[in-house]
Structures are given as structure tokens and as C-alpha cells.
Amino acid sequence: GKKIGLKETADCLKNADSVIITSHVSPDGDAIGSTLALCAYMRGIGKKADVVIDDELPRSMSFLPGYDDILRPEDYKGSAGMLVIVDTDSSRIGGVAEISNGLPILNIDHHISNNGLADYIFIEKSAAAAEMVYEILTELKAELTPEIAFPLYTGLATDTGFFKFSNTRSSTMRAAAALIDAGAMPHVVSEALEAKPVEMVRGQMEALQTMELTAGGRVAGLFLDRELMERLESTEGFIDMVRVIEGVDVAVLIKCVDENVCRVSMRSKGLDVSKVAGEFDGGGHIRAAGCTLKMPLADAKKAVLDAIERALEA
Numbered sequence: 001g002k003k004i005g006l007k008e009t010a011d012c013l014k015n016a017d018s019v020i021i022t023s024h025v026s027p028d029g030d031a032i033g034s035t036l037a038l039c040a041y042m043r044g045i046g047k048k049a050d051v052v053i054d055d056e057l058p059r060s061m062s063f064l065p066g067y068d069d070i071l072r073p074e075d076y077k078g079s080a081g082m083l084v085i086v087d088t089d090s091s092r093i094g095g096v097a098e099i100s101n102g103l104p105i106l107n108i109d110h111h112i113s114n115n116g117l118a119d120y121i122f123i124e125k126s127a128a129a130a131e132m133v134y135e136i137l138t139e140l141k142a143e144l145t146p147e148i149a150f151p152l153y154t155g156l157a158t159d160t161g162f163f164k165f166s167n168t169r170s171s172t173m174r175a176a177a178a179l180i181d182a183g184a185m186p187h188v189v190s191e192a193l194e195a196k197p198v199e200m201v202r203g204q205m206e207a208l209q210t211m212e213l214t215a216g217g218r219v220a221g222l223f224l225d226r227e228l229m230e231r232l233e234s235t236e237g238f239i240d241m242v243r244v245i246e247g248v249d250v251a252v253l254i255k256c257v258d259e260n261v262c263r264v265s266m267r268s269k270g271l272d273v274s275k276v277a278g279e280f281d282g283g284g285h286i287r288a289a290g291c292t293l294k295m296p297l298a299d300a301k302k303a304v305l306d307a308i309e310r311a312l313e314a
């Protein structure tokens, strides 16, 4: 693919007549926020645009304008001239790949593990894809409406742990400030994202019972078996419960999401966990990464803890 900059990305969008906008499976606030904002902008300037994501959406984000319009690939009936992939590369868009087969791809991403398989690739080390979309819309002199500001603010907030993680830059805060001026309300976003049913809190209690410290206290893990996973509606934020333990360099959450399928999340204070995830065909960022292992929980646990320990020793 061809690496492009801010201006070319803006031109690319301006010159498109109709687009499918997508992001990764297991969509997070950045995936949903960035795609919704781009879609609202494109529609606002008279383009045909649809957000298509091949997964269930977190219900906590249903307050976002445009959320109800997000389509699954099987429900997309139109046609478009370009596929825009945001907050991931072409490897994690699920069935959207089939409905967009043959279309030129514009990829806007902030992951160091991006596979480079797109016609036009705009990559920056931004805190969030939402920060990149904010820059693009600024370049396009877009009018920032609440329909754009709320989703982008949500993307910034979720990818930075509400402006706490090391990826939070002054430019992130300046973008957030402009989005607040444009109508985004921080308390509305945080209250919607933090609210959880009481079963969730009970689930956290049970998840914490599985906590294990290894590597002399440098690694903390939660290991959720199939039975517990079937009762949990979400595991959002679980990994943060052990990430904060003093002396822990790497936090890991392993979830048995299907028979012999384990989803792994890792967070670190400096060790490059995207490399560890890469050993299992996953990826992400230096301090936050993930992968999927097709094996039972006990085997996945051993494989991942071994890989983390090896990385810590290296």
C-alpha cells in the first residue's frame, strides 16, 4: 500500500462519492466513535456513507448518535466506491471484507502492528484513531456538530482510559477541548460507559477470585472459564482491576469465549506486549495488545504466561 499523510487522506475522503466505513470486530469506543464521526461528516457533505461492523456493539455506547444505523455486513444492501477502515487493518474487519471485495481501501490507523494491506494508508502514533479523524476533519474545515463531537470524544476517552494512559498527549487534550466546544459532554460519555448492571459487579467479584500472580509478582492474571464467561455480559475493565497492583509489569486476562477458543488481553507498563501477542498472530500497541488462541483455557494460560515470562527475561 501507499503511505499517505493528513492532506492526502482528507483529499481521498473529499473525492469519494460513496463509502463503506468499518472497524475491527469486538468494537471498542474508538472503533465505534471514529466510524460514526466519519460517517456523520460524509453524510453531512452530501456523500453516501454507511458504517458496517461485523460484530455485536457494546450496548453502553447506544447513546452515540448514529449507533442504531450501524449495519452488520449481511444487512448491507448498497454499493460503494471505497472502503474506509479505521482503528485497525484489513485483518480484523470480519465479513466486511466480503461485501467490499475489490473496492479501493483507505486505512486510517494508529496501531504499530498495522499489516499495510490497503491502497492508501494513513498511520500516526496518535492516542486514538479518533484523534486522527479529528485532525482529518480539521484539515477538511468540517463543521463539528454534536453528531461528530460525541463519538470522537468517546474514542479519545476510551483509548486513553479517560485521559490517563501514557498515550495521552497535549494534542489529545486539545482535540478533546475542541470537541467539548462542539457539544460533546464528558459526564454524559463517562456515565454511559461506566454504568453497569449489578450482575457485572458480581461477575467482577468472581473474576477476581481467579487472580494469580506469577513471575515473582510481575505478572497478574485473570482466567475466566467457559462457565463464568457464559454468565458474564461483558468483561470491560476487568483487566484494569489487576493492572493496578503494585509491582505488576504485565496484566493478562484470558477468557474462554468458545470451546477451545481463548481471547487474550494484555496490558503492560513498558514491556512490548504487542510482540508477545504477535507470537500468537495477534497484535496491538506496546502497552495494550491481544490475541486469540485456539486451545483450552489451561493450555492458553500456560502458553501466554510462558511467552510473557520469556519476554520479561529478554
Ligand code: 5GP
Residues within 6 Å of the ligand: 024, 092, 113, 264, 265, 266, 281, 282, 283, 284, 285, 288, 289, 290, 291, 292
Ligand atoms: P483489548 O485487550 O482491549 O482487546 O485489545 C488491546 C489492543 O490490542 C487494542 O488496541 C486492539 O486493537 C489490539 N488487539 C487486540 N486483539 C488483537 C488481535 O487479535 N489482533 C491484533 N492485531 N490486535 C489486537
Ligand code: MN
Residues within 6 Å of the ligand: 024, 028, 030, 031, 087
Ligand atoms: Mn480499537
Ligand code: MN
Residues within 6 Å of the ligand: 030, 031, 087, 110, 127, 128, 129, 159
Ligand atoms: Mn484505537
